[in-house]
Amino acid sequence: MTTDTPTDLPVVPHWIDGTESPSTSGRTAPVYDPALGVATKHVALADQSEIEKAIASAHAAFPAWRDMSLAKRQSILFSFRELLNERKGELAEIITSEHGKVVSDALGEIARGQEVVEFATGLAHHLKGEYSEQVSTGIDVYSTKQPLGVVGIISPFNFPAMVPAWFFPIAIAAGNTVVLKPSEKDPSAAIWIAKLWKEAGLPDGVFTVLNGDKEAVDGLLTHPDVRAISFVGSTPIAKYVYETGTAHGKRVQALGGAKNHMLVLPDADLDLVADSAINAGFGSAGERCMAISVVVAVEPVADDLIAKISEKMSTLTVGDGRRSCDMGPLVTEVHRDKVASYIGIAEEDGASVVVDGRGIEVDGDPNGFWLGPTLLDNVPTTSRAYTEEIFGPVLSVVRVQSYEEGVALINGGAFGNGTAIFTNDGGAARRFQNEVQVGMIGINVPIPVPVATFSFGGWKDSLFGDTKAHGAEGVKFFTQQKAITSRWLDPSHGGINLGFPQN
Numbered sequence: 001m002t003t004d005t006p007t008d009l010p011v012v013p014h015w016i017d018g019t020e021s022p023s024t025s026g027r028t029a030p031v032y033d034p035a036l037g038v039a040t041k042h043v044a045l046a047d048q049s050e051i052e053k054a055i056a057s058a059h060a061a062f063p064a065w066r067d068m069s070l071a072k073r074q075s076i077l078f079s080f081r082e083l084l085n086e087r088k089g090e091l092a093e094i095i096t097s098e099h100g101k102v103v104s105d106a107l108g109e110i111a112r113g114q115e116v117v118e119f120a121t122g123l124a125h126h127l128k129g130e131y132s133e134q135v136s137t138g139i140d141v142y143s144t145k146q147p148l149g150v151v152g153i154i155s156p157f158n159f160p161a162m163v164p165a166w167f168f169p170i171a172i173a174a175g176n177t178v179v180l181k182p183s184e185k186d187p188s189a190a191i192w193i194a195k196l197w198k199e200a201g202l203p204d205g206v207f208t209v210l211n212g213d214k215e216a217v218d219g220l221l222t223h224p225d226v227r228a229i230s231f232v233g234s235t236p237i238a239k240y241v242y243e244t245g246t247a248h249g250k251r252v253q254a255l256g257g258a259k260n261h262m263l264v265l266p267d268a269d270l271d272l273v274a275d276s277a278i279n280a281g282f283g284s285a286g287e288r289c290m291a292i293s294v295v296v297a298v299e300p301v302a303d304d305l306i307a308k309i310s311e312k313m314s315t316l317t318v319g320d321g322r323r324s325c326d327m328g329p330l331v332t333e334v335h336r337d338k339v340a341s342y343i344g345i346a347e348e349d350g351a352s353v354v355v356d357g358r359g360i361e362v363d364g365d366p367n368g369f370w371l372g373p374t375l376l377d378n379v380p381t382t383s384r385a386y387t388e389e390i391f392g393p394v395l396s397v398v399r400v401q402s403y404e405e406g407v408a409l410i411n412g413g414a415f416g417n418g419t420a421i422f423t424n425d426g427g428a429a430r431r432f433q434n435e436v437q438v439g440m441i442g443i444n445v446p447i448p449v450p451v452a453t454f455s456f457g458g459w460k461d462s463l464f465g466d467t468k469a470h471g472a473e474g475v476k477f478f479t480q481q482k483a484i485t486s487r488w489l490d491p492s493h494g495g496i497n498l499g500f501p502q503n
C-alpha cells in the first residue's frame with residue numbers, strides 16, 4: 001500500500017483478456033471522492049508481470065482484429081455508440097464521484113467523446129486508400145492504410161472519459177488493439193468503458209485497461225510490442241513520454257499543459273466576454289486544458305470588465321457535483337493546496353485579489369477539496385502565477401494598451417494550446433487568427449475545442465510530436481500507409497534489365 005487509508009476499500013482492477021484482472025503487485029493508490037474528501041477505493045498499480053500480461057493479451061488479439069472485415073468492425077462501433085448514448089448517465093456518476101466535476105459537465109465530456117466514436121464509425125471511408133492506373137505501361141500503383149498493432153494511451157485525470165475517447169475509437173476502428181493507462185486519480189471510468197466494449201461485441205484483448213503509475217507508463221514506453229503512444233498530461237511528463245517513446249522506436253503524440261489567454265478588444269460585447277470568461281475559467285473548476293486562465297484586457301475596458309465578471313461570479317454556487325451546483329471541488333487535497341498557493345504568490349508579487357475563493361462556503365461536505373472561483377487583477381507577467389499553469393479556478397487579468405501588446409504577450413508564452421479573441425471587428429479577428437502562435441483559436445468562442453472531424457492539439461510546449469488527436473490526423477496516427485506497385489504480366493514482356501525502374 002502506498003498510503004495509510006483503510007485497507008478494506010475495494011480495489012479498481014485492470015481489464016485484461018476481456019475480464020477484470022485483480023491486482024497482484026501488492027501496490028495500490030487511494031482514489032478519493034473529492035466532494036467528501038475521503039478515499040472510497042484504491043486502484044491497482046501494475047508491476048512488470050501485469051504490464052507483460054496486458055501487452056501480451058493485446059498483442060495476441062491483434063491479428064484477428066486486424067483481419068476482421070470493416071463491416072463487422074463498424075457494426076461493433078455502432079453498438080458501442082448506442083450503448084454509450086443509452087447509459088452515459090452511469091458513466092457521468094462515476095466521473096463525478098472520482099473527479100468531482102458536476103454531473104452536467106461530466107455528461108458534456110462524454111458527449112464530446114461520443115462525437116469521436118461517431119467519427120470512427122465512418123471507418124470504411126477513413127481507411128480508403130488511393131489508386132493510380134497505368135503510371136507506367138501496364139503498371140498500377142495503389143496505397144492502403146494498415147493498423148500498427150498494439151497502441152498505448154496514457155491519459156490525465158481531468159477528462160477520464162473524453163481524453164481516452166479522443167484516441168481509442170479511431171485506433172480500434174483502424175484495426176489496432178489498445179492498452180489504456182488511465183490516471184490513477186480517477187480510474188473507474190476506463191473499466192466501465194471496457195465493460196461496455198465487451199457488451200458491444202468487441203473481441204477480448206482488443207481493449208485493455210492497465211492501471212498504474214510511472215512503472216506502467218514506462219512499461220508501455222519501452223515494450224517492443226507497443227507500436228505507438230498517445231499521451232495527454234502535463235508538459236514535463238509529455239516531454240518525457242515523447243523522448244522516451246521515440247527513443248524506443250515508437251510513434252508518439254504527447255499533448256501537454258496550457259495557459260490559455262482570452263484577448264478582449266475595446267469594441268467587444270463586455271457582457272458576452274464576462275459570461276465567457278466565467279464559463280471558460282471556472283467550468284470544471286478550471287481543470288481543463290482549454291480553460292481560460294488569463295484575460296488580456298486591452299484598455300480602457302479592464303475596469304468595466306472586472307466589475308462585470310466579479311458581479312456575475314457572485315452568483316456561482318460551489319458544492320457537491322451530484323447536487324445542482326455550478327462548480328465542484330478540485331481533484332485532490334494536494335492539488336487544491338497547490339492551486340490555492342498561486343493566489344498567495346500572485347498577491348506577494350503585486351496582483352490584487354478581486355474575488356478570493358479561499359474559505360468559500362459550499363453546498364457539500366466540509367472535508368471536500370474546495371476552492372472557490374478566484375479573480376486576480378494586474379497579475380505581473382513575471383509572477384509564477386502568470387508563467388505557470390495553475391489548473392484550477394483562478395482567473396488572472398492582465399491589462400495591455402494595444403492589440404499588438406496583447407498578441408506579443410500570448411506569443412511570448414511557452415504554451416500554445418488554445419486562445420480566444422473577443423471583438424466585433426472582423427479584420428482584427430482575421431489578423432489574430434493569422435498572427436497568434438497557438439494551435440486552436442476561438443473567435444468570440446471561449447473554449448475552441450474543434451469538433452471530431454477536425455483535429456485537436458496545441459503548438460509549442462502543448463504538443464510534442466507532429467500529429468494531433470482525432471480527425472484526419474488521428475486516422476493518420478493510427479495507420480501506416482503501404483504503397484503497392486503492380487503489374488500483371490503480358491507474356492510478351494519481361495527480360496532482364498538491371499537499370500533503376502523508370503516510367
Ligand code: NAD
Nearest residue numbers: 155156157182183213214217233234237255256257258289
Ligand atoms: P500528469 O502529467 O500528472 O499525468 C498524466 C498521466 O501521466 C497519468 O496517466 C499519470 O499516471 C502519468 N504520469 C504522471 N507522472 C508520471 C511520471 N513521472 N512518469 C510517467 N508517467 C507519469 O497530468 P494530470 O495532472 O493527470 O493532468 C493535468 C495536466 O494535463 C494539465 O497539465 C493539463 O493541461 C494537461 N492536459 C492537457 C490536455 C491537452 O489536450 N493538451 C488535455 C487534458 C489535460
